[in-house]
Amino acid sequence: MSVDTASESLTAPVEVAHPRDEQIAFLLMTAALIVAPLIAYPFFLMQALCFALFACAFNLLVGYVGLLSFGHAMFLGAAGYFSAHIAKVWGWPPELAIITAAIGAGAIGIVTGALAIRRQGIYFSMITLALSQMIYFFCLQAPFTHGEDGIQAVPQGKMFGFINLSHQMTLYYVVLAIFLFGFLAIHRIINSPFGEILKAIRENEPRAISLGYKTDRYKLAAFVLSATLVGLAGATKAIVAQNASLTDVHWSMSGEVVLMTLVGGLGTIFGPVVGAFVIVAMQNYLAGFGQWVTVIQGVIFVACVLAFRRGIVGEIAHLFKRSL
């Protein structure tokens, strides 16, 4: 099989990074999210924030290492079950439930990642999809997940013993803090020397190998980091929604996070956040249209791939020749 050297990669060519632009954009985003609950439903915003972190963590892998995972729902869903089970059955406080669940998702990431990175490209996508389907069947059959019913009525409890999460506005700012922590962690990872090597692997893996980097280790580390951060999103989501269900482990959820990232802009820092808000808002408004939502999502997929590959943030960044 021939190797095409001229093929356009999944992400836009690296633009010159302007730290100041990113700082301004970050401050604008944070300010908007702080005042957002005054004009929008906090519950909707919290859902969107969880999905935004989910998409950012997914983007860490696809946008910066070039690995398109089609199974990231397994980390979101499994962490949701973990945190719901720990909070409800074991009665642990929410912060421990969330942290433990995120570590649990990371542990699943070690096993699945070690298997998936043995193949590249399209095979990687198929393997992650198949492994996540395996986790789905496990969640369907394992007794602690309660099958079709899921884990209901998860207590929100008091974080650190004094922050009452059943108060909605308090919960919102806790979720915002968790999102910002995850977002900044990803930003830090991307701009570290480690992140530079990840980008080198994305651009040209054989060359990175020839420079002496053990690329498999870097890919696995990125995979586990991504899985853990997705787990953080999933665990938080279960505490917010007070339930964990099969929806979050299903392959359609893996497709949704791809869509969010694609709409916002693959390989952009703010793209997944924008994409997540757009898609979650769309689902909210179109909830009454039943299966048409699936059709519309499919149409957006096709349109994005054919005509709008940079995504919303990617297009803006391209317009101003900046990296966002």
Added chain:
Amino acid sequence: MIPLLGISTQALFGQLLLGLINGAFYALLSLGLAVIFGMLNIINFAHGALYMVGAFCAYFLLQLLGLNYWFALIISPLVVGLLGMIIERTMLQRLAGLDHLYGLLLTFGLALIIQGLFQNYFGSSGLPYAIPRELSGGQNLGFMFLPNYRGWVIIFSLIICLATWFMIEKTRLGAYLRAATENPALVRAFGINVPRMVTLTYGFGVALAALAGVLAAPINQVRPLMGADFIIVVFAVVVIGGMGSILGSIVTGFLLGLIEGLTKVFYPEASNTVIFVIMAIVLLVRPAGLFGRTA
């Protein structure tokens, strides 16, 4: 009846037969995926959706036009093949020169559209499709009862698989096809219309999926989501077999169907996941797949 390891031979052979039938579908679908991958370098995510369209096509032909199963077996793959060629010409062709993962994303979007549309009009429940009169009834083989239709599915799909293998490996057309897989630019220089061959290949690959859909219609009910979960298992089959060899896809398909059937007998809880577990083991031992070439 002689029990074997506490399981009656009747149940054992019954499940093996079911496994073999599933294996036939795995083989037909993974064969189509492999043929498409060879030429287009994309994984056709819409394969499961087009398998479903094939089954629905048979249903419509019977309900609306009164055309029976035997007509459906010919018309349905032609219709879906044509649909596939339109998809290739209007959309997939525009992705030439881009990262191959875009092809995956595009066909995933198409699968969502197709499945969503059918779900809107037909819900999620199954529509019945009767076994053709000529193939009703069954044979008593002594150790088990073989329904005629199931025997037909196994034999017919085996014939189609082998015919495809023969066409690709032994004919002149197949030689062009294999050459174009290796080096499209060079084959074009010899005056062969490679873009048209790519279109026809995609059409042929999805026609195989539609054929599997028609074969499945009387066994599994005709449902909008009949291909959605099925295709993920087929992906695992493809990873296990590797897409390098046509014969490899066929053998792996039937083999994994049999293993799944055996698991249903001895450890039913794992029957949903056994293929994924095998995939994990194969990735550890032979990352390129059983019949794959190392990249």
